[in-house]
Amino acid sequence: MEQLLAVHPSSAPEPAPTNPRPRWCLAAWAAGLLVAVPTVVTGCRLLDTDAPTPVPQALSFLPWLTLPAALAALLALAARRRLLAGWAVLVLLATAWFTLPYGPDSTSARGPVVERLRVLASNVEFGEATDALVEAVRRERPQLVYVSECDRACVDTLTAALGATPGTDPGTDPGTGLPHRVVVDGEGSTGSVILSAYPLTARPPLPAAMGMPGATATIGGRSVELRLAHPLPPIPRQVDAWKRELGRVAESAAAAHRAGSPMLLAGDFNASQDHAAFRAVLDAGRLHDAARLAGAARTPTWPRELSLPPYVQIDHVLVSDDFRVRSVRFLDLPGSDHRAVLTGLDLHAGR
Known part of the structure; x- marks a missing residue:
């Protein structure tokens, strides 16, 4: 009887399974x-x-x-x-x-080199980095300088320090004479200026909240279109305005391309190669980002003054097919939250 009531070990109930994962x-x-x-x-x-x-x-x-x-x-x-x-x-x-660079890795420049020049694009952050920019220009000796967020005091300082014609002012470095300029007058972030060693013919600035002046310059016997870009940043509630202003920059680039004019378009674009509005500028004017041609397409330029290092490239020098890029360097200017872009270029005859 006891054997009948005994429970065989193999028939004992198994514990309920638990979820193993x-x-x-x-x-x-x-x-x-x-x-x-x-x-x-x-x-x-x-x-x-x-x-x-x-x-x-x-x-x-x-x-x-x-x-x-x-x-x-x-x-x-x-x-x-x-x-x-x-x-x-x-x-x-x-x-x-x-993440790969956008666009071709070279231009189709033809003919002999008619001019070698250097272009510097800098956002001086409400004029705070003006003195640092003066030092950089004296050291690097560019022939064209594009300056965003340059208020009236900034323009006056740059003109006094760099505006003398080479050889006419004993107190001015003969390599930094930039006597010609086009200005959008304004305070804070709204002012901008293009300084030039070449005579300039002013063009109407593009309609924008911040200054985007333009000019033509005769460089190496060729008429070159110059334009400074500084659209609004794409912060919430002004993305549509950012797109419109970049659209006007693209229209300006397209007009220069249709006219067959060499173009130098530079500044703080508040956009990277990952933004469709910026790529539209490149495509409309058949332009090339000098940093991309120099193998530095992802070198970040903003923001400089935070605890984290810069993470995005929004400052650019764009060139038409008439140029070849010799070099690109990024300069830290104390007082600015942007790195400046210094580009060495060769302008070709185009034939």
């Missing part, structure tokens, strides 16, 4: 969240649109979005979510592809 479910959720932003931003880059806020702001970080995309892929693989892992890998590859 709760942490991997959390990993899958984390992977999905991590890949969401790179998906949206890279998708807009693929569709060639800047879209509404917050996409224009996020596009400035596009190269850095490879990090969350890569982490998402690893988490999804660890959680054995194959579909999610595949999506994250696809987004990672697309993001990495778009």
Whole structure:
């Protein structure tokens, strides 16, 4: 009887199974969240649109979005979510592809070199870096200087320090004479100036909240279009204005291209190669970013004065096919939150 009531060990009830992978479910959720932003931003880059806020702001970080995309892929693989892992890998590859420089790596300049020149583009941040700019110009000796956020005091200082014709003022370095200028008069961020060693014929400034002066200069016997770009930044509530102002810059570049004029377009564009509005400027004028041609397309120029290093290149010198780029350097000017761009160029005859 006792044998009949005995329970055989093999027939004892097994403990209820527990979920062995709760942490991997959390990993899958984390992977999905991590890949969401790179998906949206890279998708807009693929569709060639800047879209509404917050996409224009996020596009400035596009190269850095490879990090969350890569982490998402690893988490999804660890959680054995194959579909999610595949999506994250696809987004990672697309993001990495778009970090490559935009546009060709050379110009089609023809004919002999008719002029060698240096161009310096600088945002002096409400005039605070004016003295540092004067020192840089005296040291580097550019023939053209594009200055954004140059208020009246800034213009007066630059004119007094650099404006003498070489050889006419004993107190002026003969290599830094920039006696010609076109100015958009304004205070704070609204003023701008182009300083030149070559005589200038002023062109109407582009309609914009901040100064975007223009001029023509005879350089090496050729009439060259000069334009300073400084559109509004793409902060929330003024993205549409940013797009409109960059659109006017693109129209100016297109007009120079139709006229067959060499063009030097430089300044603080408040846009990187990842913004469709900036690429439209390049495409409309058949222009090239000098930094891209010099192998420095991703060198960041802003912001300088934070605890973190600069992370995005928004200061550019753009050139038409009539130029070849000899060199590009980025200068730190104390007082400014931007790095200045110094470019060595050769202007060709074009025939």
